Amino acid sequence: MAELGRLYLEGSGVGTPNHQAAHRWLLRAAEAGEGQAMMDLAWLLSESESLPRDYFEAAHWYRKVVEESGCFDAHLRLGSFHLNGQGVRKSAQEAYRWFSLGYASLARFPVHDAADQEELAKFSKACDQARQRLSDREMTEVETLLAEEKRKRHFDQPISFGVDD
16 A cells, blocks of 8 residues: 555656545555555645645654654654644744654664764754754753653663674
8 A cells, every 4th residue: 555655656657646646545554554654644745736735634644653663754844843833833842852852763873874974963953943942941841851751762772783883
């Protein structure tokens, strides 16, 4: 289901892209629990120029991906939605929370190349953008909540693959 949805999304092997058909197949796959389908569906709902934009529904799928797989890109997109008030309550604190959790999750992995550094820099920049909109009190509140959330998710422990990282 998800693969067919991606083919329609990209227009690969089916002629031109067909976002209505892509939506139909991606929704079925996302509802069946396929993580990449959830990401593709969320992107389609928030970025397609041929379908009505539905940021609320896109945020739902990005949040589901984060809960199920911790996908870094979903953290970034959810944070952006909160920073701009797209489909969710506009909140620099929530934006900072999602950006920070994404950064902390990503930072647990060994950094191997420039692409890894670039990905971390993207999260760092997003955190800075949200931080600039927060008062000292708001920043203290969100940092306190983040410390507990990071501890619960074991983000204080680096990931090791048992080889030379």
